[in-house]
Amino acid sequence: MMRRLANVAFALALALGTLSGADARADAPAKPAAARLDDEGIEKDVEALYAAGKYGEALAAAQRLVALREQKYGKEHAKTGSALSDLGGMYLATGDAPKAESLLRRAVEILEASKGSDDLLATALGNLGTMLKKKGDSKGAEKLYERAVALEEKGGAARESALGTVLANLAGLYMATGRLPQAEKVFLRAITIHEKAGPERSLLNDLGSLGALYRGMGRYDKAADQFNRALPLAARVHGTNHPDVGRLHHNIAVFLTGSNQKDLAAEHYRNAEAILTRTLGPRHPDLATVYSDWALLWARSDWKQAAGLYEKALDIEEQWLESALVGGTEEDKTLYATRLETLMDRVVSFEYGGDGRGRPEVMRIALGAVLRNKARVLEASAAHVGALRERMSPEDRTLLDELARVRGAYAAAMTRGPRGMTVAEHNAETDRLRAEADVIEARIAERSAGYRRGRAKVTIEAVAARIPKDAVLMEFVRYQPRSTHFYSAASERLGRPKYMVYVLWPDGRVWHHQMSVDAFEIDRKVDIIRKGLQDPSARPHETGTQLALLHDVLFGQVGAELGPVKHVLISPDAALALVPFGALIDRENKFLITKYSFTYLSTGRDLLRLGAGGGARRSAPLLVANPDYDAPGEAGATALPDAPKGSLPTIARVKFSPLPGTAEEADALRRLLPDPSVRLERVATETALKQASSPRILHVATHGFFLGSDGKAGQGKARGLELEVPPESLPQVASEVDGRKLPVPHPMFLSGIALAGANVRKGQADDGILTAYEASSLDLTGTELVVLSACETGLGERAGSEGVRGLRRALVLAGSETQVMSLWQVDDEATRDLMTTYYQKLFREGKGRAEAMRESQLALLGRPDHSHPYYWASFIVSGAWGPLEGVTPAKNEATSAVRGAVPPGGARGCGCEVAGRNEGTRVAWGGFAALVALAVARRMRGAHARGQGEARPRWIAVAPRVSPPAPPQPGSRPPVPRPAAP
Known part of the structure; x- marks a missing residue:
């Protein structure tokens, strides 16, 4: 193997010399686009400039082409659609993904509606597919590529070259998603087409990509064959002044890095850097990829070199992501989360997997990348609405109100299911409402871009x-x-x-x-x-x-x-x-x-924005409690028809039991809060929450729910919800009608809170169910504290580096500073005591929002019948932790909460009925002392069984096959010796 690789290296060195010798050949200057006055001529200029790698000039020509065709043919003509496709492609080539996407989507819409020629539509579909691939939407990209292939195949011999190009793009997608044999088959078909029909520049790209594929498959001899064939072709077609040549050098450098030929690999990296910098500029995303791969060349031999290159890569990536997350809907942004996770995978692996491990400089690079990119989509989405509300104009207010209205209608349609309509009609309604919401979200992002202050670099x-x-x-x-x-x-x-x-x-x-x-x-x-x-x-x-x-x-x-x-x-x-x-x-x-x-x-980066809302406009605290679930939540609403037989829209099958004790909770808290607005029973509505404008405190005591992706509500014996059908009969969150499924497409519909009218659902906009999706449209800008005194309000569908998608995320998007939420279905009495004590510590003792919760939980822990974490540990504090604005600590602070008196009762914290609850469950834990005795005995038995030696944390019994613990890192303290568990 080593001899074969040495021969490969020698062959590549010869090819490199051939290419370097082409420097003397000057590229023919392209005809300036400004000299063209006719749209057909400008279109040819765009193609020629793009083929020559002059992307900036091609972009300017494409902009002129769009303007000319809109004037000549109108905005809905097929030729205008084709020009928009060209312009979107140019933005894509220059690395401006957000601008590219909107243009390409518009181009496809025009070409589909105008019944334009198949070749124009195929080109637009292919360009949009490449955009979605860069965005991380591989499934969407694959569908578009497949449509484009089908259209190009209909064109016969005249469209063979274009067919080869879209096939190569499809093969690249297969390669990126790990379908390597499938990618090889499609690449070979593209190469066959381009060998026969040309152009040579397309064949050059195919060969470079196939070489990269063979490298990925471990077939190094075949990879070398492709690269050795591509290099002289590149010299003949482009010389050295073209981005495609720079990308070829990059692919070869990666190949040589894998075969441990560092010197030759470094030479190709230098060529790639020089060519791409010269042709694309120093901040193009392609250069970020070059630098991050180049860093791996040095990861085991020169960590300083590696660290410097990786920092360059991360800086470019940061700039690209900042622009990519400016526009579009939240769902559009969420697609970028996959790219962010891959980035963090690579940077943490770079830091922990190479010889830079334990070195402070390398560690700081990795942490810096994590701080910049974790929960990045959440921050970007919240910033758009926040920027709009910060400088609210009448137009902005109208836009936000319309978004709240459409989101409410969409959520109501999703939760009620296809009542009184066919499945097709219900699908059409929800599709229309979601598209309407997406359009408004995109407009908000566009308007807020001008308001947002420059984002300071996160360090x-x-x-x-x-x-x-x-x-x-x-x-x-x-x-x-x-x-x-x-x-x-x-x-x-x-x-x-x-x-x-x-x-x-x-x-x-x-x-x-x-x-x-x-x-x-x-x-x-x-x-x-x-x-x-x-x-x-x-x-x-x-x-x-x-x-x-x-x-x-x-x-x-x-x-x-x-x-x-x-x-x-x-x-x-x-x-x-x-x-x-x-x-x-x-x-x-x-x-x-x-x-x-x-x-x-959500991320340590939150520290840079928390507390920045001092002096913000705020209205009076709002307390919402004891909703009348059987009363219409919206005055004068007409009843919705019943669901057809066989329909199982998940939330529509839930019945909420009365919670009169939550009114007592509100009564206790209203005496602690300054001039609160209190909404009880029939007026404890969804509308009341949606109409609230920046309440200083928002406290909601009601039923909360979280439905997992298996359709089940709650776990264990505690049930906050009563389902009309057993949870096991809901294997997935979907409606089943006439053998067809209506899936709930958004995890933000699976969690929420119940309000007045939740059991009758007679309102079109106010149906009594406030989902997390709707809660994200609340106006909580400047709200210091949101307490959802309900069950499971802190849960959600796990979303990788974006945390969990549920009410917690929704309240951040709505602008609140601090969220207090529960992680499971909570006990009535314990929650009542916890909340009463919490507000006493906030307003009478001036404690911080986190410390007040800790002391309140310690008070419950100190009671023998409540020492099990079930009673006190469910509620967490997320966000700003300090004291509320304007509240000062009491001069004589109370004694330790653990030893203090039991707080006054009378209010129910969550109100979710706990099925089968009895006094026996309270003492089942046996008190904290019994737990201590248990843990001590466990560790003593472990010490006796093992004898002398250092303890190592490990799983016992439940996990029989576990990797041994890693040794202490350089410079860290050794673990504290302790007995192992039995």
């Missing part, structure tokens, strides 16, 4: 400066380890996903640790623990053991580094977003809440 230093002196930031990231070499595509993914945690101190110090147990195992344990926490009577001893073991994995190494820290700003990822960290049991057999106050963040 570790800037984030660290916002961390309190007694606190740390713990930034978790779930990532897929990837190879730092290029031997084959199959080897680029290394093993199973892992969790990494980066700890950042106020002085800018950074420490990291990779969990020794893989992410799938941790996620599975989180699910087991969550089930145990939701039912205090179900094997409480096992729950205590699992809480201690999860602590060992997540905090075992970190705890030794925290020292005197009192406040943990925790930015979880994936399943960890659903963990009540305060309920974990440490090595001293204490709940972590006794040591730390926890504040949840």
Whole structure:
């Protein structure tokens, strides 16, 4: 093998010399587009300039072509559509994806509506497919490419060259999605076409791509054959001044890196950099890819070189993403999340997998990338509406009101199902409403772009400066380890996903640790623990053991580094977003809440915006409680027809039981809040929430719900909802009518809260169900605190680096500073006491929003009959943690909440009925002392069984095959010795 690779290297060196010798050949200057006055001539100029790699000039010509054809033929003519397709393609080539997408979508619409020629439509579809591929929508891109192939095949010999081009694009998509044999077959077909029909520049691209494919398949001899054939062809077709030649050098450099030919690979990287910089400019996304791959060449030999190149790549990627996330709908932006996750996979693997591991400079590069890109789509979406509301004009207000109206109508249609209409009619209605909402969202993004202040660069230093002196930031990231070499595509993914945690101190110090147990195992344990926490009577001893073991994995190494820290700003990822960290049991057999106050963040980058709303306009606090679920939520509404037989729209089958105790909760809280507005019973409506404008505090005490993707509501014995059909009969979130499924396409419909009229659903806009999708349109700009005193309001569908998609995300999008929500179905009495104490500490003692919750939870923990985390650990505080504006701490602070008096009762916190609840469940935990005894005994038995030696955190029994823990990282403290669990 090594001899064969050496021969390959020698052959490539000869080809490189051939290409370098072509420098003396000057590219023929293109005819200036300005000299053309006819649209057909300008169109030819666009093609010629693009073929010559003069993308900037081609873009200018394409802009003139659109203007001329709109004037000559009108905006809806097929020729105008073709010109828009060309212009979109030029923006795509220059790296401006957002501008490209809107133009390409418009081009396809015009060409489809005007019945333009198949070849024009095929070109537009192919361009839009390439746009979607770059965006991360591989399924959408594949459908468009397939449509384009079918149209080009109809064109016969006259369209063969264009057919070859779209086939090559389709093959590239197969390659990117791991379908390598399929990609090879399609690439070979494209090459056959271009060998016969030309043009040679298309054949050149095909050969370079096929070489990259063979490299990915581990077929190095075939890869070398393609590259050696492509290099002299590039010299003949383009010389050295064309982006396609730069991309070819890049592909060859990657190939040589994988075959460990560093010097020759570096030469090709330098050529790629020079050519792409000269032809595309220094900030083009193609250069970011070159730099990140080039960094891997040095990852094991010169970490300083590698780090410098990676920083260049990340800077370019940052600029590209900033522009890409400016426009479009939230769903459009969400597609970019896949690209962001891949970026973080690579940068964390680069830092942890190479010889730079443990080096502060490399660690800081990785953390900086995570801080810039985690939950990036959430921030971008929230910024659009926030910018619009900051400088509200009458037109802006109308736009936001219209969005809220359309979202409400869409949500009502989705939750009620096809009542009184056929499946086709229901599909048409929901499609229309969703398209209408998308158009408004895009207009909001466009209008807000002019209002948004320039986004300051996110740096570790800037984030660290916002961390309190007694606190740390713990930034978790779930990532897929990837190879730092290029031997084959199959080897680029290394093993199973892992969790990494980066700890950042106020002085800018950074420490990291990779969990020794893989992410799938941790996620599975989180699910087991969550089930145990939701039912205090179900094997409480096992729950205590699992809480201690999860602590060992997540905090075992970190705890030794925290020292005197009192406040943990925790930015979880994936399943960890659903963990009540305060309920974990440490090595001293204490709940972590006794040591730390926890504040949840979407990302550490949140610290740069939290607290920036001081002095914002705010209205009076709003309390909504005790809704009359059987009363119409909208005056004068007409009843909707019943669903047809066999229809099972998930939320429409839910019945909510009365919660009169939540009125007592509101009565207790109204005496603590300054001049609150209180909405009870029939006026505790969805409309009341939608009409609220920046209430200082929003407290809602009602039923909450979360329906998993399996259609099930709740877990364990506690049920906040009563379904008319058993949950197991709803295998997926869908309506089943006449053998056809109406899927719920958006996870933001699966969680929400019930309000007046929820059981009768007689309103078209106010149906009594406020889904997370609708909640994101609430006006909570400047709202300091939102408390959803209900069940499961902190849950949602896991969305990778974007956290969970549910009410928590919706309230951030709506503009609220702090959210208090629950992770499971909560106990009536315990929640009543918790909420009353919480508001006393906020307004009478001036405690911070996070510390007030901690002390309130400790009060419940101190009561023997409520020591199980089920009673006190469900509610989490997310967002800003400090005291409410204008509230000062009391001069004589209360004694420790653990030893203080039991708070006054009278109000029900959640009100969700707990099925089968009885007094026996309260003492099932056996008190905190019993838990301590259990954990001590567990560890002592482990010590006796193992004898002398250092303890290592590990899973027992439930996970028989576990990777051994990683050794301590250079410069870190060794783990604290402790006995292993039995």
